Amino acid sequence: MATLFDFASAGISALTPYKPGRPIDEVKRQYGLSEVIKLASNESPLGPSPAVIAAINAAASGCHRYPDGNAYYLKQALAQKHGCSVAQITVGNGTNELLSMLARLFLKPGVSAVYSAHAFIVYKLSVMMAGAEAIEVPAVDFGHDLAAIAAAISPSTRMVFLANPNNPTGTLFSEAQFTEFMALVPENVLVVLDEAYFDYVDPAVRFDGIDYVERYANLVVTRTFSKVYALGGLRIGYAISSQALADLLNRGREPFNVNAIAQVAATAALSDEAHIAQSVALNASGMRQLLDGFKALDLAVISSYANFITVDVGEGAAVAEKLLQQGVIVRAIGEYQLPHYIRISIGLASENQRLLSALQQVL
Ligand SMILES: *Cc1c(COP(=O)(O)O)cnc(C)c1O
Numbered sequence: 001m002a003t004l005f006d007f008a009s010a011g012i013s014a015l016t017p018y019k020p021g022r023p024i025d026e027v028k029r030q031y032g033l034s035e036v037i038k039l040a041s042n043e044s045p046l047g048p049s050p051a052v053i054a055a056i057n058a059a060a061s062g063c064h065r066y067p068d069g070n071a072y073y074l075k076q077a078l079a080q081k082h083g084c085s086v087a088q089i090t091v092g093n094g095t096n097e098l099l100s101m102l103a104r105l106f107l108k109p110g111v112s113a114v115y116s117a118h119a120f121i122v123y124k125l126s127v128m129m130a131g132a133e134a135i136e137v138p139a140v141d142f143g144h145d146l147a148a149i150a151a152a153i154s155p156s157t158r159m160v161f162l163a164n165p166n167n168p169t170g171t172l173f174s175e176a177q178f179t180e181f182m183a184l185v186p187e188n189v190l191v192v193l194d195e196a197y198f199d200y201v202d203p204a205v206r207f208d209g210i211d212y213v214e215r216y217a218n219l220v221v222t223r224t225f226s227k228v229y230a231l232g233g234l235r236i237g238y239a240i241s242s243q244a245l246a247d248l249l250n251r252g253r254e255p256f257n258v259n260a261i262a263q264v265a266a267t268a269a270l271s272d273e274a275h276i277a278q279s280v281a282l283n284a285s286g287m288r289q290l291l292d293g294f295k296a297l298d299l300a301v302i303s304s305y306a307n308f309i310t311v312d313v314g315e316g317a318a319v320a321e322k323l324l325q326q327g328v329i330v331r332a333i334g335e336y337q338l339p340h341y342i343r344i345s346i347g348l349a350s351e352n353q354r355l356l357s358a359l360q361q362v363l
Contacts, residue, residue, distance in 0.1 A: 009129075009131060010131065011109075011128045011129055011130060011131035011132075012128070012129055014128065015125055015128040015129065016335065018121065018122065018125060019335060020041065021038060021040030021041035021329060021331055022038075022040065022324070022329050023038075024036045024037075024038050024329070027324060027327070027329055031324065031325055031327070033327045035327050036327040036328075036329065037327065037328055037329065037347065037351045037354060037355070038329040038345075039328065039329065039330055039344050039345040039346070039347045039351060039352075039355055040329040040330050040331045040343075040345060041232065041331075041345060042167065042197075042227055042306070042307055042308050042345045043226070043227075043230070043232050043345065044227065044228060044229070044230035044279050044307070045282070045286075045345075045346070045347040045348045045351065046230065046275070046278065046279050046282060046348075047230050048229070048230040048231060048265065048269065048275075049230075049268075049269065049272040049275035051268050051269075051271065051272045051275070052230075052231070052265050052268045052269050052272065054268070055264045055265055055267070055268035056261055056264065056265050056268075058264070059260060059261055059264040059265075060261070062260065063260055063261060065260065066256055066260075067256050067258060067259050067260035067263055068260070068263065069255045069256050071091045071258055071263050073263070073264075073267050074091065074258075074263050074266050074267045075089045075091070077267050077270045077271070078238060078240075078270070081270060082210050082240060084210065084213065084240055085243065087243045087246060087247070088213065088240050088241060088242065088243050088246050089238055089239070089240055089246060090238060090239045090241070090246050090249040090250055090253065091236065091237070091238045091257070091258045091263075092236070092237050092238065092239065092253070092257060092258065093235045093236070093237075093257045093258055093259075094224065094226060094235040094236060094237050095194065095196060095222045095223070095224040095226070095237030095238075095239075096122055096235075096237070097235075097237070097253075097257060098222055098237055098238070098239045098249070099122050099123065099126050099161075099192065099194070099222065100122075100125075100126045100129060101249055101252055101253060102126070102159065102190070102192055102220065102239075102249070103126035103127055103129065103130045103132070103159070104129075104130055104252070105248060105249065105252060106158040106159050106190055107126075107127060107130035107131070107132035107158055107159065108130060108131060108132060109131040109132065110132075110133075110156065111132050111133070111156050111157070111158045112127075112132055112133035112134070112135050112154060112156045112157045112158070113127045113132055113133075113134060113135065113157065113158060113159040113160065113161065114135045114136075114137060114149055114152050114153055114157055114159070114160045114161070115127075115134070115135075115136060115137070115149075115160065115161040115162070116136070116137050116139050116143075116144040116145065116149060116162075116163075116166070117136050117137065117138050117139045117337060118139050118142055118166065118168065118169050118336050118337065118338060119136075119144070119161060119162075119163055119166055120161075120163045120166065120167045120168075120194065120196075121335060121336065123161035123163075123192075124136075132158075133156070135152050135154070135157070137149045137152045139169075141171070142169040142171055142302045142310075143166065143169060143171030143172070143173065144162060144163075144164075144166065144171065144173055146162075146173055146177050146178070146180070146181040147180075147181070147184075149162075149181070150181055150184035150185060151184075153185065153186065153189055157189055158189060158190065159189065159190045159191075159192060160185065160189060160190070160191050160192065161192045161194065162191065162192065162193050162194065163194040163196070164178075164193060164194070164195060164209070165197045165200075165201060165304070165305040165306040167196065167197070167306065167308070167343075168308070168310050168331070168333050168336055168338070168341075168343040169302050169304070169310055169338075170197075170302060170303065170304025170305055170306045170308060170309065170310060171302070171303075171304075171305070172201060172205065172206070172305040174205070174207070175207035178193075178207065178209070178212075179212075182212070182216055182219070185218065187217070187218050188218070189218060190218050190219075190220065190245075191216070191218055191219050191220070192220050192222065193209040193219060193220070193221045193222070194221075194222045195208075195209055195210075195221055195222065195223055196222070196223065196224045196226070196227055196237075197227060197228075197305070197306035197307060198223060199227070199228040199276060199279075199280060200227070200228060200280060200283055200305065200306050200307045201305045201306070202305070205305070206305075209221040210240050213240055213241060213242065217242045217244070217245075219241070220239050220240070220241035220245060221239065221240050221241070222237060222238070222239045223237060223238055223239075223240075224236075224237040224238075225237060225262075225265075225266045225269060227307060228276055228279050228280065228307070229266065229269040229270075229276070230269070230279070231262065231265055231266060231269060234259070234261060234262040234265055234266075235258075235259075235262060236258055236262040236263070236265075236266050282348070283307045283346050285349070286346035286347065286348075286349065286352050287304070287309065287346055289349060289352050289353075290309055290344065290346060290352050290355075290356070291309070293352070293356035293359075294309070294311055294356075297356070297359060297360060297363065299311050299312060299313065299359075300312040302341070307345060307346050308343050308344060308345045308346060309343070309344050309346065310333065310338065310341050310342070310343045310344075311341060311342055311343075311344060312340050312341055313340065313341065313342050313359075313363065314340055315339070315340065316332040316333060316334060316338070316339050316340055316341050316342045317332040317334055317339070319332075319342055319359075319362055319363070320332035320342050322362040323342075323355075323358055323359065323362055326358040326361065326362065327358075328354060328355050328358045330342045330343065330344050330345075330355070331343040331344075331345075
């Protein structure tokens with residue numbers, strides 16, 4: 001007789017779970033350290049703005065009430081920010097939830113999804129969870145090869161995942177490359193454009209995927225509050241798409257998928273533009289500081305447009321472990337087929353300095 005576990009979804013049984021950056025407290029306990037810094041999860045080193053903290057405090061006494069399942073105020077603010085209608089927005093318990101919802105909506109055994117080598121690993125996990133085939137396309141210069149991705153689309157393909165910039169490589173593709181790509185994608189294949197790091201990209205070189213949602217009915221753009229908005233711990237992200245796709249997503253989601261505190265925090269975060277500008281400026285100076293430091297250490301990097309830098313240290317896992325012993329958490333990225341590299345999130349100037357000193361010792 002078949003066992004209980006023989007009936008479990010083959011896709012889920014076969015997958016390797018997501019490996020998050022180590023929590024600071026866990027590293028302190030394990031290594032008996034009192035001063036640990038984390039540059040491993042691309043979190044904003046400034047933290048949320050005072051306006052966000054005030055909004056969270058004010059909302060705390062109301063948390064016996066269920067959240068607004070429609071996220072009314074947040075969607076109003078997002079519609080205004082992006083010049084879209086409220087009916088085009090889906091909010092999620094992090095972008096992660098939206099990515100797996102999209103995969104569940106379009107994928108099943110027998111169909112496929114396409115993404116780039118070294119792309120954000122949640123794409124692969126979402127495809128596997130749905131039991132579909134993953135088609136991984138070789139990268140060029142560590143970035144997405146959009147022409148090859150378009151060419152890899154087969155009659156069984158239902159979705160393509162793109163990250164711009166990509167994590168963990170920080171690579172960016174241009175508006176011209178994107179529109180050439182979209183012209184090659186069949187209208188019945190969904191393109192998921194993940195813009196988690198949009199705000200960090202120099203406005204001179206970036207384009208806003210949301211501007212293209214009107215033109216392409218098969219495009220959905222995702223954004224997160226986990227990075228520049230500094231709300232990773234609250235789990236909130238959103239997708240903007242055609243109204244028809246948003247309607248499907250909103251039918252399929254859990255009724256209260258985004259909690260009440262996250263909704264008020266995100267709404268407050270959108271309104272504090274000065275804090276966002278400060279975070280972006282801090283990131284730009286931290287990027288220069290780290291690039292100078294890596295140059296001095298003679299380390300090669302992958303040019304990044306985001307809030308992290310991926311650096312060739314020879315043996316990523318071993319170096320990351322030695323940095324842990326020094327109280328510096330970074331990310332080895334062997335599971336991204338980049339075993340020589342570590343990914344370092346840009347921190348405060350003092351944290352960046354500490355990382356550079358620790359790295360010099362370890363190497
Ligand atoms: C961090 C990140 C996200 C955000 O995920 P959340 O679930 O919103 O925290 C999405 N996409 C990429 C590529 C990321 O690196």
